[in-house]
Amino acid sequence: MEQDVNIKIIDRDGVAHEVLAPTDMAMNLMEVVRSYELAPEGTIGICGGMAMCSSCQCYVLSDHELPEMQDDEEAMLSEAFNVKDNSRLGCQLQINPDMDGLEVELAPEI
Amino acid sequence: MIKTDILIIGAGPTGLFTVFEAGLLKLKCHLIDALPQPGGQCSEIYFKKPIYDIPAYPEILAGDLTDKLLEQCKQFEPGFTLGERAETIDKQDDGTFIVTTNKGTKHHAPVVAIAGGLGSFEPRKPLIHNIEAFEDKGVEYMIKEPEMYRDKKVVIAGGGDSALDWSIFLSDVASEVTLIHRRNEFRGHLDSVEKVQELKNLGKINLITPAEVTGIVGHHHVKAVVVSQAEHIEKEFEIECDHFIPLFGLSPKLGPIANWGLEIEKNAIKVNNALDYQTNIPGVFAIGDVNTYPGKLKLILCGFHEATLMCQAAYQIINPGKRYVLKYTTVSGVDGFDGSRKEAPKAVVKAIE
Numbered sequence: 001m002e003q004d005v006n007i008k009i010i011d012r013d014g015v016a017h018e019v020l021a022p023t024d025m026a027m028n029l030m031e032v033v034r035s036y037e038l039a040p041e042g043t044i045g046i047c048g049g050m051a052m053c054s055s056c057q058c059y060v061l062s063d064h065e066l067p068e069m070q071d072d073e074e075a076m077l078s079e080a081f082n083v084k085d086n087s088r089l090g091c092q093l094q095i096n097p098d099m100d101g102l103e104v105e106l107a108p109e110i
Numbered sequence: 111m112i113k114t115d116i117l118i119i120g121a122g123p124t125g126l127f128t129v130f131e132a133g134l135l136k137l138k139c140h141l142i143d144a145l146p147q148p149g150g151q152c153s154e155i156y157f158k159k160p161i162y163d164i165p166a167y168p169e170i171l172a173g174d175l176t177d178k179l180l181e182q183c184k185q186f187e188p189g190f191t192l193g194e195r196a197e198t199i200d201k202q203d204d205g206t207f208i209v210t211t212n213k214g215t216k217h218h219a220p221v222v223a224i225a226g227g228l229g230s231f232e233p234r235k236p237l238i239h240n241i242e243a244f245e246d247k248g249v250e251y252m253i254k255e256p257e258m259y260r261d262k263k264v265v266i267a268g269g270g271d272s273a274l275d276w277s278i279f280l281s282d283v284a285s286e287v288t289l290i291h292r293r294n295e296f297r298g299h300l301d302s303v304e305k306v307q308e309l310k311n312l313g314k315i316n317l318i319t320p321a322e323v324t325g326i327v328g329h330h331h332v333k334a335v336v337v338s339q340a341e342h343i344e345k346e347f348e349i350e351c352d353h354f355i356p357l358f359g360l361s362p363k364l365g366p367i368a369n370w371g372l373e374i375e376k377n378a379i380k381v382n383n384a385l386d387y388q389t390n391i392p393g394v395f396a397i398g399d400v401n402t403y404p405g406k407l408k409l410i411l412c413g414f415h416e417a418t419l420m421c422q423a424a425y426q427i428i429n430p431g432k433r434y435v436l437k438y439t440t441v442s443g444v445d446g447f448d449g450s451r452k453e454a455p456k457a458v459v460k461a462i463e
Contacts, residue, residue: 037376040376040377041376041377041378041402042228042229042362042364042376042377042378043377046155046228046361046362047151047155047156048156050155050156050159052155052156053155053359053361055361071297072297074295075269075270075293075295075297076297078269078291078292078293078295078297079268079269079270079292079297079358079359081234081236081237081358082237110234110361
C-alpha cells in the first residue's frame with residue numbers, strides 16, 4: 001500500500017503506537033486515532049471534526065512541516081486547555097504523504 | 111410527578127423524531143435534556159453548520175433540522191424538562207420507571223428511551239487550582255439567572271459567542287463587566303464582536319487581552335480574580351469582582367446514565383440491534399449516538415430508524431397483546447393529540463364531458 005504513511009501516536013496513557021494511515025481516504029489525524037481506537041469513543045472528535053471542541057488536541061513531537069493553521073483551529077486552541085507551542089487539532093491535519101514518520105502525543109482529556 | 115408513555119432522555123434529533131413515531135402509535139412522550147433548548151448537538155455545537163446526509167435534504171442547517179423536527183412532532187404535544195439532567199432511575203414493582211433529574215423533577219413512564227447522544231453537556235472548567243472551592247460562591251460556569259448579577263462586578267473569561275453575548279447582555283445589568291481572553295481575536299458572530307467593540311469604546315465593557323485568569327481570591331466568596339497579562343511585558347494583577355464566569359464551552363459526558371446498571375461499551379450503551387434497540391434492562395431502550403452494536407454508525411439518519419423500531423416495541427410493552435398494523439401516513443393521515451388532522455386530499459370524482 002504505497003499511499004500509506006507511518007505515524008507514531010502516543011496515547012493518553014503514554015503508550016506509543018506505530019500505525020499505518022492511508023493518504024487517499026480523506027482522513028485526518030483525529031480519524032486515524034479513532035480508527036485504531038487509541039482513545040475511547042466519546043473522548044475524541046466530539047464535534048465530528050469541525051475544530052469546535054478541542055477533544056482531538058495533540059502535541060506534535062517530530063519536526064514535520066504541517067499544513068498551516070487556519071483561523072478556526074487557532075481560535076479553538078486559544079480557548080482550549082493544556083495548550084503548548086506544539087499543539088494542533090488532529091481533525092485539522094489531513095493525512096498526506098509528507099507526514100510519513102510523524103510523531104504526535106494526544107493531549108489530556110478534558 | 112410528570113406522567114407519560116415514553117420518557118425520552120435527550121432532545122436531539124433522534125429524541126425529537128421519536129415523538130413523531132410514538133405519536134402515530136398514540137403514545138405520548140416527554141423529553142428531558144440538560145441543555146436549556148431542544149436540538150442537542152445540532153443546537154449546541156453546530157447550529158449554523160450544514161448537514162448533507164439527511165435523506166431528501168441536499169443541504170440543511172443543523173438549527174433548521176431541529177426546527178423542522180419540532181414542527182413535525184408538534185401535534186403530538188411533547189412535554190419538556192429542559193436544563194435538567196436525568197440523574198437516577200428507579201424501577202417500580204409494576205415494571206414502570208421513575209426518573210429523577212438533578213433538580214428533583216420526577217418523571218413516571220412505562221418505557222424509557224435514552225437518546226442521549228454523547229451524554230449531557232457539562233461546562234468545561236478552566237484549570238485554576240482553587241476554582242472548585244468557589245463554585246456557586248461567585249463562580250458560575252453557566253448563566254441561568256441574569257438578575258443575580260444586577261449591580262454586581264462581573265468578570266467573564268472566554269473568547270467565543272457565549273462570552274461575547276453574555277458580556278453584551280450583562281453590560282446593562284451588572285455595575286461592571288470585564289471580559290478576559292487569551293488572544294486579541296474573538297471567535298463569534300460578526301455583530302457580537304462589533305457590539306463588544308462598541309461597548310468597549312463606550313467604557314461599558316472593560317476588555318483585557320491577551321490575558322488569563324490564573325487564580326481566585328476570596329474567603330467563602332469570590333472577592334477578586336488574579337489576571338496574568340502577557341502584552342509587552344508579563345504582569346500579574348488582581349481585579350476586584352463579585353462573580354467570575356468562565357465560559358469555555360460545553361463538553362458532553364455520559365454522566366449519571368453510566369451508573370444505571372446498563373451494559374456500557376466504548377462509552378455507549380449496548381443494545382439488541384437485531385430486534386428493538388432494548389438495553390439489558392427490559393423497558394429501557396437506547397437509540398441514536400448513545401447506543402452501540404456491531405456495525406453501529408453514529409449518524410442522525412440511523413437514529414431515526416432506531417427510534418421508529420423502538421416505538422413499535424414500546425407499543426407492545428404499553429399495550430400488551432393489543433393488535434396493531436403498520437399504517438402509512440399518506441393513507442391514514444396524522445391525527446394529533448391537539449385535535450388536528452393532516453390527510454392527503456381526496457381524489458376528485460367527476461365526469462369529463
